[in-house]
Amino acid sequence: MDKFESMKRFVTVAQVGSFTRATEMLGLPKSSVSASIKSLEQQINTRLLQRSTRQINLTRDGERYLTKCLSILEQVDSLDSEFQQPSLISGCLHVDMPSRFAANILLPHLNSWYERYPDISIKLRCNDQRADLIKDGVDCVIRAGHLGDSELVAMPLTQLTVINCVSADYAEKYGKPQSVNDLAHHYLIDYAQNLQTQTAVFEHIAQHHxxxxxxxxxxxxxxxxxxxxxxxxxxxIAQLPAMSAEPYLARGELVEILPDYPAPVIPLSIIYASRRQVPKRLSLFMAWLQELTNNAVKTNLIMQARSRQSATK
Structure with a gap:
C-alpha cells in the first residue's frame, strides 16, 4: 500500500477518534486500518496515536502530522477535480440535515443530482442536533437558526418565513386566539434542541423588536x-416554517392563527469546515442545494399567494 492511502486512513481515524467508526466509514477491516497506521508510524519514525482501551488520542506529533495531511489531501483532491469534467467527478459526500428539509427539499429532487453527477454518492444523516463535522466525518450540515462564533464557514441558503399554526381540530376545540393576550388560555408545543428549557415562549415581532x-x-x-x-x-400551537406548513394549510389540516403577530424569520445555512480549498464535489453539491432551495422558496411564495387569494374570495 502506498503512503498516500495510509495517510487517508490515518486522517479518518484521527477525525472520528475510533478505529471501529473509521473502519465502518472506510468499509475496511479493522486489522487493515490498524496495520496501515502502524506502517505509517514506522516510515516516519514517530508515534501518531496514543491508544488505550477506551479511546484514541493524537500525540503532539500526530496533531502536527494531521494538519499537514489534511492540507496535502485537500490540495490533491482539488487538483484532481480541476482537470475533470463535472460529470466525471467521483467520491462520496457525508451530509447532515434536519429531516423536514430532507423530505421537503432534498429527497424529491435527488435523482436530478445523480443525473448530473452519477459518480458522486451521498450518505445522508437526518438530525436536528448540531453535528461535529470533524469528529463525525461530515462534509457539510444544513442548520436553521443563528449560528454562534466558530471556525466553521456558514453559507446562507435562505430566510424561512414562519407561520403560527394550530390543527383544525384544536381550533374547533379551543378556538383561535385573536391576540397575544388570548395565549394565556392556550397550549404551546415547545421546540428545544436540548430539551432543557424551563419556560415555553411564543415569539413574535412587534415594532421591529x-x-x-x-x-x-x-x-x-x-x-x-x-x-x-x-x-x-x-x-x-406551533410556529412552523412556511415550507413545512403550507401543504397542510392548503388541505385545511392546519389553520393559521395570529397573522398580525408574525414570528421572526429563521436563517437557513450550509455549514462546512474552514478550508483553503473546498473539494469540487462539495462545492458542486452546495451550489445545487442553493438552486433547489431558491426554487422551493419561489414555489412556496406562489402557493401562499394563491392560498390568500382563495381565502379572500
Whole structure:
C-alpha cells in the first residue's frame, strides 16, 4: 500500500477518534486500518496515536502530522477535480440535515443530482442536533437558526418565513386566539434542541423588536418531524416554517392563527469546515442545494399567494 492511502486512513481515524467508526466509514477491516497506521508510524519514525482501551488520542506529533495531511489531501483532491469534467467527478459526500428539509427539499429532487453527477454518492444523516463535522466525518450540515462564533464557514441558503399554526381540530376545540393576550388560555408545543428549557415562549415581532410571551406547555420536542406532527395531532400551537406548513394549510389540516403577530424569520445555512480549498464535489453539491432551495422558496411564495387569494374570495 502506498503512503498516500495510509495517510487517508490515518486522517479518518484521527477525525472520528475510533478505529471501529473509521473502519465502518472506510468499509475496511479493522486489522487493515490498524496495520496501515502502524506502517505509517514506522516510515516516519514517530508515534501518531496514543491508544488505550477506551479511546484514541493524537500525540503532539500526530496533531502536527494531521494538519499537514489534511492540507496535502485537500490540495490533491482539488487538483484532481480541476482537470475533470463535472460529470466525471467521483467520491462520496457525508451530509447532515434536519429531516423536514430532507423530505421537503432534498429527497424529491435527488435523482436530478445523480443525473448530473452519477459518480458522486451521498450518505445522508437526518438530525436536528448540531453535528461535529470533524469528529463525525461530515462534509457539510444544513442548520436553521443563528449560528454562534466558530471556525466553521456558514453559507446562507435562505430566510424561512414562519407561520403560527394550530390543527383544525384544536381550533374547533379551543378556538383561535385573536391576540397575544388570548395565549394565556392556550397550549404551546415547545421546540428545544436540548430539551432543557424551563419556560415555553411564543415569539413574535412587534415594532421591529422580538417579543416573548410565556405560555403553558404540555409537550417539548427536539425534532422537526415531531414538532409538525404534534401540531397536526392537535396538541397545541406551533410556529412552523412556511415550507413545512403550507401543504397542510392548503388541505385545511392546519389553520393559521395570529397573522398580525408574525414570528421572526429563521436563517437557513450550509455549514462546512474552514478550508483553503473546498473539494469540487462539495462545492458542486452546495451550489445545487442553493438552486433547489431558491426554487422551493419561489414555489412556496406562489402557493401562499394563491392560498390568500382563495381565502379572500
Amino acid at each position: 422580538l417579543q416573548l410571551v410565556e405560555m403553558k406547555s404540555r409537550l417539548q420536542v427536539n425534532n422537526t418531524d415531531a414538532y409538525l406532527y404534534a401540531c397536526l395531532s392537535g396538541l397545541g
